[in-house]
Amino acid sequence: MTQPVSTKRRAALAAQVEKTLANTPVYDIHTHLYDPAFGELLLWGIDDLLVYHYLVAEAFRQFDVPYDKFWAMSKQQQADVIWDTLFIQHSPISESCRGVLTTLNRLGLDVKKRDLPKLRKWFAKWNVADYTTHVMERAGVNRICMTNSPFDDIERAVWERGFERDPRFTAALRIDPLLLSWSDSAAPRLRDWGYNVTPELSEKTVKEVRRFLADWTRRIDAQYLMVSLPPDFIYPGNNSCARLMETAVLPHCREFGLPFAMMPGVKRGVNPLLKLAGDGVGLCDTASYESLIAAHPDNQFLITALARENQYSLCVAARKFRNLHLFGCWWFTNIPYLIEEMTRMRLELIGLSVTPQHSDARVLDQILYKWDHSRRLIAKVLTDKYADLAATGWEPTGAEIQRDVQDLFGGAFERFCGRHAARVAHASVRPPVKRGQRRV
Ligand code: RAT
Ligand code: ZN
Numbered sequence: 358m359t360q361p362v363s364t365k366r367r368a369a370l371a372a373q374v375e376k377t378l379a380n381t382p383v384y385d386i387h388t389h390l391y392d393p394a395f396g397e398l399l400l401w402g403i404d405d406l407l408v409y410h411y412l413v414a415e416a417f418r419q420f421d422v423p424y425d426k427f428w429a430m431s432k433q434q435q436a437d438v439i440w441d442t443l444f445i446q447h448s449p450i451s452e453s454c455r456g457v458l459t460t461l462n463r464l465g466l467d468v469k470k471r472d473l474p475k476l477r478k479w480f481a482k483w484n485v486a487d488y489t490t491h492v493m494e495r496a497g498v499n500r501i502c503m504t505n506s507p508f509d510d511i512e513r514a515v516w517e518r519g520f521e522r523d524p525r526f527t528a529a530l531r532i533d534p535l536l537l538s539w540s541d542s543a544a545p546r547l548r549d550w551g552y553n554v555t556p557e558l559s560e561k562t563v564k565e566v567r568r569f570l571a572d573w574t575r576r577i578d579a580q581y582l583m584v585s586l587p588p589d590f591i592y593p594g595n596n597s598c599a600r601l602m603e604t605a606v607l608p609h610c611r612e613f614g615l616p617f618a619m620m621p622g623v624k625r626g627v628n629p630l631l632k633l634a635g636d637g638v639g640l641c642d643t644a645s646y647e648s649l650i651a652a653h654p655d656n657q658f659l660i661t662a663l664a665r666e667n668q669y670s671l672c673v674a675a676r677k678f679r680n681l682h683l684f685g686c687w688w689f690t691n692i693p694y695l696i697e698e699m700t701r702m703r704l705e706l707i708g709l710s711v712t713p714q715h716s717d718a719r720v721l722d723q724i725l726y727k728w729d730h731s732r733r734l735i736a737k738v739l740t741d742k743y744a745d746l747a748a749t750g751w752e753p754t755g756a757e758i759q760r761d762v763q764d765l766f767g768g769a770f771e772r773f774c775g776r777h778a779a780r781v782a783h784a785s786v787r788p789p790v791k792r793g794q795r796r797v
Pocket of ligand 2: 387388389504717
């Protein structure tokens with residue numbers, strides 16, 4: 358048997374990994390944050406931290422406030438009752454509650470006093486531009502990918518007006534309504550916006566959908582397209598979602614050299630009374646995703662699944678398809694217990710060709726806790742893996758550790774995206790095929 362590394366060597370490795378992780382900036386590839394030019398759409402500060410929907414769901418378990426009464430309150434009143442319920446009446450040990458405290462701690466605030474009005478005063482002195490820089494620097498995040506939906510009226514108006522982009526914020530084109538409620542919602546909206554579509558997916562309609570996707574891809578400079586999918590999504594399938602994917606979305610992604618991100622397993626509105634906090638989870642059919650990916654070898658796919666039980670089969674799928682890149686511990690899986698499990702399983706099954714985490718932050722300040730907690734867990738798993746290598750005599754060098762961490766924090770993702778773009782470029786410089794001749 359190989360001999361485990363000495364305690365001293367292990368401690369040295371752990372220190373080196375932790376230092377490297379702490380000093381390597383992250384490209385946060387999926388968030389709900391916005392370029393500050395979007396004004397009020399970019400949420401930040403203590404009240405937004407407290408009314409985060411992850412906390413809302415937990416607070417409703419503890420208090421008796423009727424749903425409608427809670428929703429009728431101002432943001433500050435909601436924050437007050439959540440603070441009282443989850444932080445004062447009980448110890449705030451859930452991951453979302455702990456996250457608020459880590460955030461405050463990383464901002465240099467004293468959480469011991471449990472003084473909400475004083476915390477509010479501290480936030481009130483900031484302006485959004487300085488605060489964004491401050492938080493990103495402290496969180497060690499140098500780029501943030503937004504989630505951008507043309508179907509959101511407030512957001513769409515900002516894009517249409519135009520603004521100067523902050524280069525730290527990249528964009529992703531979110532198309533849930535297009536794929537999930539085509540005939541009753543998306544089709545009429547596209548018509549209103551001047552796209553000549555009908556609810557039936559005729560050739561002309563598909564062409565117009567592609568024109569819509571092209572316009573928005575260019576307008577926002579999308580890095581990828583994305584959709585969240587219900588557990589019952591199946592492929593192949595005779596439904597508008599699968600058909601639109603095949604005829605419009607995937608050809609569009611090929612044309613523009615962009616990956617298509619799928620987030621399977623969300624059951625929207627399990628408890629509609631909880632609004633944004635009311636979504637649940639379900640198992641997805643991994644075989645359908647394998648069929649979709651197998652049928653489209655010239656597309657690049659990003660996947661993060663919501664159900665814990667889907668993670669293993671997705672890792673196996675990723676071993677089969679180089680055009681599949683797994684990312685993040687999404688939403689309910691973003692808890693230490695599962696981040697550690699998923700990261701360990703992914704590294705053991707697919708090595709470093711993965712993006713182990715994204716923040717999904719909805720409030721800017723949350724990147725402080727989400728990356729603090731994840732860095733700690735990724736460090737733990739990586740240290741174990743390097744110690745296993747060292748036990749064979751393969752001593753990882755500082756430069757190798759640095760390279761690996763850069764890959765995990767955005768490098769592998771960018772290479773994956775670039776690989777497709779390179780293929781598109783390669784395809785476009787191929788000499789045209791003469792009539793009657795077959796492309797080989
Ligand atoms: O994690 C969340 O905040 C969820 O509400 C969802 O937005 C999810 O991340 C999504 O992108 O659909
Ligand atoms: Zn999200």
